Amino acid sequence: MSNNGLSKTEKKVAFSLAGVFGLRMMGLFMIMPVFALYGQDLEGFSPLWVGIAIGAYGLTQAALQIPMGILSDKFGRKPIILIGLVLFAIGSLVAANADTIYGVVAGRAIQGMGAIAAAVLALAADLTRDEQRTKVMAIIGMCIGFSFALSLLVGPIVAQYLGLSGLFAMTACLAVLGMFIVQFMVPTPVTHAPKGDTVATPTKLKAMITDPQLFRLDAGIFILHLVLTAVFVALPLDLVDAGLVKEKHWMLYFPAFIGAFFLMVPLMIIGVKKKNTKATFQVSLLIMMLALASMALFADNLVVLSIAVVLFFTGFNYLEASLPSLIAKFCPVGDKGSAMGVYSTSQFLGAFSGGLLGGGAYQLVGAAGVFGVALCLMTIWLLLTLGMKNPVLLKSYTLEATVEGKEQAKAMATELSLLPGVAEAIVVLEERVAYLKVDEHFDLREARAVLGSVS
Structure with missing residues (x-):
């Protein structure tokens, strides 16, 4: 095979x-x-x-x-x-x-x-x-x-x-x-598969929550889905008020989402080529903020609202696609399951909070108020990204390790960490597995040789 x-x-x-x-x-x-x-x-x-x-x-x-x-x-x-x-x-x-x-x-x-x-x-x-x-x-x-x-x-x-x-x-x-x-x-x-890769470990959740880089991403997905849910409380009603009958809303949403997908692709390519994910990330936030400001200021203009919807989904698509991979890049080796557990919980809490906030804001101050509150939250997220590091482009590997004791596991981890291209290595005795983060200089055969040779 x-x-x-x-x-x-x-x-x-x-x-x-x-x-x-x-x-x-x-x-x-x-x-x-x-x-x-x-x-x-x-x-x-x-x-x-x-x-x-x-x-x-x-x-x-x-x-x-x-x-x-x-x-x-x-x-x-x-x-x-x-x-x-x-x-x-x-x-x-x-x-x-x-x-x-x-x-x-x-x-x-x-x-x-x-x-x-x-x-x-x-x-x-x-x-x-x-x-x-x-x-x-x-x-x-x-x-x-x-x-x-x-x-x-x-x-x-x-x-x-x-x-x-x-x-x-x-x-x-x-x-x-x-x-x-x-x-x-x-x-x-x-x-x-090894637990560290897939399922959250309760004892490690506190460390995932307090990690500065992971916290920025968890806060980000919370705000992103809060804003998405809040916008969809107000936007359909706003579109009707602007003259688009409810039976035709799909004629705006679907093409806008597809168009936004194609607009997102250049952002991803630029981010990879320039190796500056942080800057592209911030540009996407600014695009969403521009969309929300347009929705708030031109609520009765269907043309502007339509353009704003395309911009909103362009930024949203990029951020939604980027955040999980950034979690994987920033999380400690062997803790991906726990990091993703906190991330997913933050995402769904954001959806609930967005419904609550969007509905309450619409009832009190109307659609423009909802978009204004969403804009403020996106501004907070943009400020949070100022301390965000540019992730190093590393791949993760999870390899079987035949280990019988703590000393052997430590010896394996030490040898693995000395291999060319290995940025981080950990051997978990209980799971009989080695977690590695590596760059382009890594040779998988060398790692397998270590895992088979250390005694």
Whole structure:
């Protein structure tokens, strides 16, 4: 089997798990562009409760993301993923049958209880070789981005013809389809990937939270998803006021998201070529800030709003794609699972806070106020990035290590750290694994020779 590309099994794993992740994220995202418009007949409707309904899933996701990952390590990935999808389907049906906004909030909270992201990514790691794992994760990441774009197209169309109840019923069907894929298409792993790569370790969470560079990224994803959720409380109502009927919103969202994707690509290329991720990161923040300022100042101008939506998604797409890879670059070797656990929790807390803040701000000061508050938060994030370091372009490897005691593990780690191209090395006795961060001068064969020779 060649190490140069994905094997047949790894391709199956990548696309099946990407499909599961994508179906679930579509179910969560489809409500965002339509709920403020189509939920107005629900008892108890108000902008504040619209925001809470849109963001409610984030609170339960944040609370259960790390525990569900740990449970998947104990009871198996697939059973926990299936339980999560069942909960998601139940929440969808609760929301579909609700005639009050409070019922929808309850349904969305139950949807969020199916917090399977950590378990899905851990399963992907279990079923792939270390050399190919990054490619598999990239495929899953691209699918999440595509599912968000597709939800902006499908959500308004489904709501137009089937209403909110039909939209929630469709999300339940997507969850069932996800269960089918997990049960019959995803291979069952024989072994687990090392915990440090995949699942959060509770004892290490404090260190991840207090790390200055990781904190900037965690705060960033919190603000990014807070702003995204808050904007989608106000933007649909603003577009209607500007003259775009709700049935045609998809005609703006979907092309804008696709256009923004192509505008994002030059930012990524420039960042890599100039080896200045920090500057490109800050440019993306400024693009989003320009979009929010335009939304606040030209709320009744549909042309300006449309341009602002494209700019908003350009910045959002770049930041959403960049943040996970920056977490991997800045986190201590062997602690990626814990770092990503804190990151994911911050992301979902941001979604909940954005719904709460967006709904409350809209009720008090209108759409312009929502965009103004979002702009202030993005300014805070920009200031936080001033102390951000430019990440060194390193690759991560996780290699099996046959070690019998602490002294042997220390000797292995010492030899590995002396190899050309190795920036950081740690050998974990309990996991029988070596974690490495390396540059372009690293030779994998030399590392394997060390792991096989130290006694």
